[in-house]
Amino acid sequence: AFIFLSLFSVGMAAQAQPKKLPADLEIPLQYGADRLGKRQDAAMQKFRDNRLGAFIHWGLYAIPGGEWNGKVYKGAAEWLKSWAKISSDEWMKLMDQWNPEKFNAKAWAKMAKQMGVKYVKITTKHHEGFCLWPSKYSKYTVAQTPYKKDILGELVKAYNDEGIDVHFYFSVMDWSHPDWRYDIKSKEDEEAMARFFEFTDNQLRELAERYPTVKDFWFDGTWDASIKKNGWWTAHAEKMLKELLPGVTINSRLRADDYGKRHFDSNGHMMGDYESGYERRLPDPVKDLKVTRWDWEACMTVPENQWGYHKDWSLSYVKTPVEVLERVVHAVSMGGNMVVNFGPQGDGDFRPEEKELAAYIGSWMKKNGECIYGCDYAGFEKQPWGYYTRKGDDVYMVVFNPPYSRHLVVKTPGGTSIKAAQVVGGKEVKVEETARNEFNVDVPSALPDEPFVIKLKIEKKQSGKTYRDALT
Numbered sequence: 434a435f436i437f438l439s440l441f442s443v444g445m446a447a448q449a450q451p452k453k454l455p456a457d458l459e460i461p462l463q464y465g466a467d468r469l470g471k472r473q474d475a476a477m478q479k480f481r482d483n484r485l486g487a488f489i490h491w492g493l494y495a496i497p498g499g500e501w502n503g504k505v506y507k508g509a510a511e512w513l514k515s516w517a518k519i520s521s522d523e524w525m526k527l528m529d530q531w532n533p534e535k536f537n538a539k540a541w542a543k544m545a546k547q548m549g550v551k552y553v554k555i556t557t558k559h560h561e562g563f564c565l566w567p568s569k570y571s572k573y574t575v576a577q578t579p580y581k582k583d584i585l586g587e588l589v590k591a592y593n594d595e596g597i598d599v600h601f602y603f604s605v606m607d608w609s610h611p612d613w614r615y616d617i618k619s620k621e622d623e624e625a626m627a628r629f630f631e632f633t634d635n636q637l638r639e640l641a642e643r644y645p646t647v648k649d650f651w652f653d654g655t656w657d658a659s660i661k662k663n664g665w666w667t668a669h670a671e672k673m674l675k676e677l678l679p680g681v682t683i684n685s686r687l688r689a690d691d692y693g694k695r696h697f698d699s700n701g702h703m704m705g706d707y708e709s710g711y712e713r714r715l716p717d718p719v720k721d722l723k724v725t726r727w728d729w730e731a732c733m734t735v736p737e738n739q740w741g742y743h744k745d746w747s748l749s750y751v752k753t754p755v756e757v758l759e760r761v762v763h764a765v766s767m768g769g770n771m772v773v774n775f776g777p778q779g780d781g782d783f784r785p786e787e788k789e790l791a792a793y794i795g796s797w798m799k800k801n802g803e804c805i806y807g808c809d810y811a812g813f814e815k816q817p818w819g820y821y822t823r824k825g826d827d828v829y830m831v832v833f834n835p836p837y838s839r840h841l842v843v844k845t846p847g848g849t850s851i852k853a854a855q856v857v858g859g860k861e862v863k864v865e866e867t868a869r870n871e872f873n874v875d876v877p878s879a880l881p882d883e884p885f886v887i888k889l890k891i892e893k894k895q896s897g898k899t900y901r902d903a904l905t
């Protein structure tokens with residue numbers, strides 16, 4: 434282990450934290466990054482080890498499902514209020530229809546367990562302002578619907594009972610609140626936003642106190658000028674939650690610094706505990722290796738851009754289960770987490786495509802999950818056949834594109850050799866040295882009908898062979 438780690442750490446040292454500018458060149462900040470480098474406490478390690486999560490986008494928007502007054506809007510269904518230019522009073526009348534008779538928190542938790550997710554991020558309140566918990570600071574909550582009960586509380590208990598961590602999505606932007614402002618252009622705006630921040634603090638404190646097992650807050654709706662001009666509040670919100678819930682993790686999207694810089698402060702240091710900018714996109718495995726220097730979490734939709742339930746998925750490309758799986762592996766191969774989105778129906782059931790996706794991912798994770806959970810960036814050069822992940826001394830090859838050559842090329846850090854075996858079935862796989870630090874790993878003769886994983890043992894062994902470099 435020491436051998437591999439020492440080789441690996443040499444590789445990583447070259448990619449340590451962004452070079453800290455000499456102190457006198459850094460801009461002094463009151464509301465910039467609170468910490469340099471990755472958090473190393475147990476709660477953050479659990480966040481990191483979880484690797485695979487699910488997003489639940491569920492709110493009033495699930496009832497119309499993208500259609501209003503007979504017109505179907507192609508945009509994201511959870512933004513229907515905006516696309517159809519509906520007033521909040523009109524939109525909130527949907528509360529009278531909120532009675533998800535097929536909702537069963539235990540069934541949702543069972544589905545998540547079978548999918549192999551280690552955590553679920555739930556929209557406590559999306560931009561529309563409807564709260565899945567009976568907040569005493571708002572009249573737009575489940576308590577004021579025919580359903581009446583605390584949906585968030587039911588879900589937190591059900592997921593936790595299955596050993597699944599719960600994270601809270603919280604939209605700061607709240608279209609239903611009279612004091613919300615997109616920008617601050619007057620004293621009146623300033624006073625309104627002060628009331629709005631107090632309202633938001635009250636709701637955040639309420640969520641932390643009612644649901645103390647929550648492990649993370651994923652803030653959204655923080656891109657407008659009204660927030661960027663109030664970096665102090667974003668730093669205060671993070672500090673308040675961390676005092677209420679020691680160990681809780683907070684995403685970078687909450688934060689704006691003294692100058693309105695978001696995610697990374699004016700000195701280039703990440704704010705929050707993990708970067709949350711990879712939404713429906715992923716860093717390039719060759720050009721964007723910088724992301725391996727910090728913690729990050731990506732999130733993705735199954736259609737091109739639908740987080741809430743939309744009744745017509747034919748309006749955009751819908752990723753196949755293998756394409757979703759590849760994005761999960763891609764994220765982990767670069768030291769990130771991946772959260773796959775589900776948009777439950779207004780009746781509280783899931784659409785068939787999402788049930789099938791959960792089943793496919795779950796069956797694959799049952800056989801191959803050791804290449805995902807607790808894994809990180811391997812430090813090996815990306816190859817066309819797929820992705821590497823690493824856990825301790827073990828390097829995993831996750832193969833999505835077996836080549837016609839039937840050989841998987843592996844380029845190792847200097848002075849090592851490798852042994853290989855299939856994760857499913859454990860069968861040894863032939864390895865042949867082909868050049869300095871280059872090996873051919875055989876594709877299994879009976880090609881599996883799904884992406885397969887080969888586990889490498891890295892050995893410090895100078896091979897007897899010598900190689901001459903071309904004289905150019």
Ligand SMILES: C[C@@H]1O/C(=N\OC(=O)Nc2ccccc2)[C@@H](O)[C@H](O)[C@@H]1O
Pocket residue numbers: 509511512653654656712732740
């Ligand atoms: C996870 C997604 O998060 C969102 N928006 O995220 C953004 O970062 N939006 C954005 C992207 C680029 C520029 C400005 C805002 C929401 O609007 C969306 O409904 C969903 O909840």
